[in-house]
Amino acid sequence: xxxxxxxNVPNDGLTTRQRRxxxxxxVHTGPxxxxxxxxxxxxxxxxxxxxxxxxxxxxxxxxxxVGEEAALKALGEIGPPVTWHKMGDGWSWIRKxxxxxxxxxxEGWAQIKRDLTAETxxxxxxxxxxxxxxxxxIPVEDVIETLRNRxxxxxxxxxxxxxxxxxVAFADLVTEMTKVRHPMDAGQKGQRGIEW
Amino acid sequence: xxxxxxxNVPNDGLTTRQRRxxxxxxVHTGPxxxxxxxxxxxxxxxxxxxxxxxxxxxxxxxxxxVGEEAALKALGEIGPPVTWHKMGDGWSWIRKxxxxxxxxxxEGWAQIKRDLTAETxxxxxxxxxxxxxxxxxIPVEDVIETLRNRxxxxxxxxxxxxxxxxxVAFADLVTEMTKVRHPMDAGQKGQRGIEW
Numbered sequence: 208x209x210x211x212x213x214x215n216v217p218n219d220g221l222t223t224r225q226r227r228x229x230x231x232x233x234v235h236t237g238p239x240x241x242x243x244x245x246x247x248x249x250x251x252x253x254x255x256x257x258x259x260x261x262x263x264x265x266x267x268x269x270x271x272x273v274g275e276e277a278a279l280k281a282l283g284e285i286g287p288p289v290t291w292h293k294m295g296d297g298w299s300w301i302r303k304x305x306x307x308x309x310x311x312x313x314e315g316w317a318q319i320k321r322d323l324t325a326e327t328x329x330x331x332x333x334x335x336x337x338x339x340x341x342x343x344x345i346p347v348e349d350v351i352e353t354l355r356n357r358x359x360x361x362x363x364x365x366x367x368x369x370x371x372x373x374x375v376a377f378a379d380l381v382t383e384m385t386k387v388r389h390p391m392d393a394g395q396k397g398q399r400g401i402e403w
Numbered sequence: 404x405x406x407x408x409x410x411n412v413p414n415d416g417l418t419t420r421q422r423r424x425x426x427x428x429x430v431h432t433g434p435x436x437x438x439x440x441x442x443x444x445x446x447x448x449x450x451x452x453x454x455x456x457x458x459x460x461x462x463x464x465x466x467x468x469v470g471e472e473a474a475l476k477a478l479g480e481i482g483p484p485v486t487w488h489k490m491g492d493g494w495s496w497i498r499k500x501x502x503x504x505x506x507x508x509x510e511g512w513a514q515i516k517r518d519l520t521a522e523t524x525x526x527x528x529x530x531x532x533x534x535x536x537x538x539x540x541i542p543v544e545d546v547i548e549t550l551r552n553r554x555x556x557x558x559x560x561x562x563x564x565x566x567x568x569x570x571v572a573f574a575d576l577v578t579e580m581t582k583v584r585h586p587m588d589a590g591q592k593g594q595r596g597i598e599w
Contacts, residue, residue, distance in 0.1 A: 229591060245436075248437075252597065277451040278448075285481070386578060387432075395425060
């Protein structure tokens with residue numbers, strides 16, 4: 208990880224400490240594995256800081272990613288709270304047809320906006336949130352303006368392939384995960400403990 | 404994540420199930436962030452499967468990555484055991500000068516080999532293990548032969564920049580993390596909850 212002196216010190220009127228603790232918008236994108244797992248790895252650091260964590264999974268199926276959900280919920284029982292919202296089950300705060308994914312995604316985003324305004328969490332993981340933006344269900348301008356104007360100290364991690372270029376341009380930290388080799392190439396399908 | 408049919412089904416004499424549950428060697432490399440956090444995110448899935456987890460951190464300083472250590476150790480108290488070995492403190496099983504990093508790294512590798520033979524864990528995270536290989540402290544041929552011949556079902560995740568090409572060629576799953584943008588570019592240094 209980077210240490211030492213930053214190459215450029217901007218003329219932004221902030222002290223080094225203010226700049227250092229400025230909350231981040233982080234994007235994990237690209238076709239490779241590790242986008243979501245890295246977000247949940249970050250959540251372990253947030254948990255250790257005592258930060259309330261909100262996870263919003265814009266996944267189509269609740270079958271996947273059960274491992275991190277169980278583990279982080281267990282941590283939420285013995286530390287700062289971990290709140291889990293999952294679209295695959297139908298969002299917890301609405302009772303619509305599961306087929307209406309676009310409406311579900313918009314409701315999820317509306318809830319995120321409410322939580323950002325209320326400063327409910329200090330780390331928000333918006334897992335696979337790039338897709339409803341890509342599909343035009345949620346305007347990227349609304350996402351960027353909301354994140355730009357969020358109060359307090361709220362870090363936001365967004366995962367998923369094909370992150371919108373405007374979101375990439377806006378984010379503070381962007382990592383692209385590139386596939387070099389995948390077991391599927393050798394005829395091996397996904398397995399428990401690795402894929403979920 | 405990939406679903407459906409693999410493109411190529413190899414003529415390896417294995418059934419789909421056998422091939423599916425074949426244990427993996429996973430490498431997270433590249434200059435971007437997320438290599439270690441993605442490994443620890445995978446550990447959450449392993450934990451949820453009830454698998455014993457062994458973490459071997461080939462880090463120079465124990466200052467970093469305290470968040471994931473505290474969180475995974477807490478999980479180890481309420482689920483399958485999580486064992487943590489850290490070079491930054493001096494390896495727990497030897498009492499050498501901390502200056503002797505090469506000898507420390509070799510001792511760490513010797514312990515990993517013992518644990519692989521004993522099948523102590525079902526997931527091993529060898530964090531920043533690419534460096535002692537890169538620096539010639541541990542022969543890559545020894546690493547590959549040991550991994551190739553490991554018994555049972557032991558998944559091994561190796562993280563760090565500049566993974567040796569032979570290791571990349573041998574591994575089942577390789578992801579490269581590429582930096583698109585980092586807060587350091589805008590004069591922002593690392594901060595708690597994000598970098599550690």
